[in-house]
Structures are given as C-alpha cells and as structure tokens.
Amino acid sequence: MAASPLNPKAHFHARSNSLPSRPHPLVLQCNEHLDRLRASHETSTSSSLRHKLQGLQDLHDCIEKLVQLPNTQESLLQECQDELLDGSLRLLDVCTTAKDSLLHTKECTRELQSIIRRRRGGEVELTAEVKKFLSSRKVVKKAILKALGNLKGIAKKCNFPPTNNDHVALLKDFEMVTLSIFESLLSFISGSTQAKSSSWSLVSKLMQTKRVACSRVADESEFAQVDTVLQSFVLHKAGKFEDMNNLQNQLENLESCIQDLEQGLEFLFRRLIKIRVALLNILSH
Numbered sequence: 001m002a003a004s005p006l007n008p009k010a011h012f013h014a015r016s017n018s019l020p021s022r023p024h025p026l027v028l029q030c031n032e033h034l035d036r037l038r039a040s041h042e043t044s045t046s047s048s049l050r051h052k053l054q055g056l057q058d059l060h061d062c063i064e065k066l067v068q069l070p071n072t073q074e075s076l077l078q079e080c081q082d083e084l085l086d087g088s089l090r091l092l093d094v095c096t097t098a099k100d101s102l103l104h105t106k107e108c109t110r111e112l113q114s115i116i117r118r119r120r121g122g123e124v125e126l127t128a129e130v131k132k133f134l135s136s137r138k139v140v141k142k143a144i145l146k147a148l149g150n151l152k153g154i155a156k157k158c159n160f161p162p163t164n165n166d167h168v169a170l171l172k173d174f175e176m177v178t179l180s181i182f183e184s185l186l187s188f189i190s191g192s193t194q195a196k197s198s199s200w201s202l203v204s205k206l207m208q209t210k211r212v213a214c215s216r217v218a219d220e221s222e223f224a225q226v227d228t229v230l231q232s233f234v235l236h237k238a239g240k241f242e243d244m245n246n247l248q249n250q251l252e253n254l255e256s257c258i259q260d261l262e263q264g265l266e267f268l269f270r271r272l273i274k275i276r277v278a279l280l281n282i283l284s285h
Contacts, residue, residue, distance in 0.1 A: 023166050024069065030170050033058050034177055036055060037056070037181065040055070044187065046222060046257045053185075053268065056264075057264065060178075066171075067171075067282065072167040076167075076171075076282050078165075079165070079168055085280070087171075088275060090179070091178055093147075094179060095182060095272060098182060099262070099266070102258050102265070103262075104139065105223070106258045109226075109255050109258070112129050113251050115129045116244060116251070134230055137191075144187075147186055148187070190223070222250070222254040222257045223257075
C-alpha cells in the first residue's frame with residue numbers, strides 16, 4: 001500500500017534511498033587534468049615538454065587544494081598512508097635529478113659559449129672546453145640512467161591496494177602521470193635515442209592507458225644536437241668548427257631550452273614539497 005503523504009516516517013524513509021552524491025568539483029577538475037595529460041601523444045620535443053610541464057602545474061595546483069578537503073584527509077587516514085608518503089618522496093627524488101641535470105648542463109654550456117665568443121683561446125682551449133662539456137654530460141647521463149633504472153621497481157613500490165575512494169585513487173593516478181612525464185623529460189635531457197622502454201612500460205601499465213611504450217627522444221632534442229656536434233669535433237679532430245655561428249646558435253637554443261624547463265621544474269618542485277608537507281601533517285594527527 002502506498003505511504004500516506006501525511007506520514008512523516010514514511011516520507012523520511014522514501015527520501016533515504018537517494019542516488020550517490022556527485023563527486024566534489026575539485027575531484028572532477030583533477031580528473032580532467034589527468035585525462036588531458038594521459039591523452040598527450042606528442043613527440044618529446046622542448047615545446048611539447050613545456051606544454052606537459054604546464055599541464056602538470058595545473059594538476060599540482062588542483063591536487064594541493066584537494067588534500068586540504070576534509071573528505072580527502074579522512075580518506076587518507078583510512079588507507080594507503082605509507083604508499084602515498086613513499087610516492088611523494090619518489091616524485092621529489094626524480095624531480096631533483098632532473099633539476100640537477102639541467103643545472104650541470106647549463107653551467108658547462110655557458111662556459112663553452114664564453115670560450116667561443118672570445119675566440120682568443122685557440123684550438124687547444126676550445127678543445128679542452130669541449131671535452132669538459134662532454135665529460136660533464138657523461139656524468140649527467142649516468143645519473144639519469146640510474147634514475148630511469150630505479151623506475152624499474154616502481155611496479156612493486158606503487159602496488160597500491162584497490163580502492164573505491166575517488167580521492168585516494170586520484171592521488172595514485174597523480175603520482176603515475178607525474179612520474180611518466182618526468183621520465184620523458186629525463187630521457188630528453190640525456191639526449192639519448194636509445195632510452196629504455198622497460199620503466200615506461202611499467203608506468204604505463206600502472207596508469208592503465210593505451211599509450212605506446214617509451215617516448216623516444218626526437219631528433220629535435222637540443223641536447224642531442226649539441227652532443228652530436230661536439231662529439232664529432234673531438235672525434236675527427238677538425239681543428240676548428242666550420243661554422244662557429246651555427247654552433248653558437250645551437251648553444252643559445254640549448255640554454256634557452258634549459259631555462260624554460262628549469263622554470264617549470266622549480267614550480268613543480270615547490271608544489272611537490274607543499275603536497276608532501278600536507279600529507280605528513282594529515283597523517284601525523
């Protein structure tokens with residue numbers, strides 16, 4: 001029999017069978033940023049990487065606001081505490097490697113530019129500076145290869161338990177997407193066209209996307225171009241560059257590329273620290 005509209009108890013019972021509440025607008029906004037970054041298939045060029053870093057900045061802004069929500073904090077206190085803290089530290093480590101790699105390359109680039117501008121040191125000084133640049137790049141590439149190798153264990157480190165909580169699931173996806181873009185950036189900085197796909201494959205599987213395995217470093221990499229020219233100079237003992245102006249332009253393009261990437265990474269590094277501090281404050285209570 002239908003409940004009487006005058007029966008308050010029957011009326012209350014009928015209203016209790018409501019549909020699930022709509023996700024918080026911040027959750028929807030973060031997911032939109034994640035979807036855009038996942039759908040990005042551009043070749044790894046300086047322009048595409050700047051675009052991805054900008055997208056990451058928007059995502060990190062959103063995540064920083066998300067962790068301030070009471071619902072998010074309540075969810076974090078219930079599950080995945082250690083995994084999320086470990087993940088925030090992983091992101092900081094990879095970001096630091098990228099920042100250090102850019103800094104070392106920039107310093108050597110400026111020293112080499114100074115020698116070329118003066119053009120007074122002769123072949124001996126120029127050759128010595130070129131070798132110094134290439135030696136520094138070897139150190140950078142070694143550090144990058146180590147960082148990329150560490151990502152091989154990401155499948156175990158990021159083996160999050162299943163969750164039906166939108167806030168916790170979003171933070172997991174946030175880490176995966178950020179790591180994948182950092183990996184593309186590290187491969188780009190190394191200037192290597194033989195970047196290994198194993199770590200990217202692991203990240204891609206965890207992200208559960210249909211992206212192709214590792215993004216290969218394109219010919220347009222400013223780092224790869226300068227490395228190739230300088231290696232050729234040393235290998236063939238050319239005595240002098242046939243086109244110093246062209247080399248100078250390449251070095252200037254490299255320095256400009258480095259500065260753009262540094263700005264994006266510095267912003268992300270500060271955001272990552274804020275997010276980690278917020279997580280620590282939440283989980284310490």
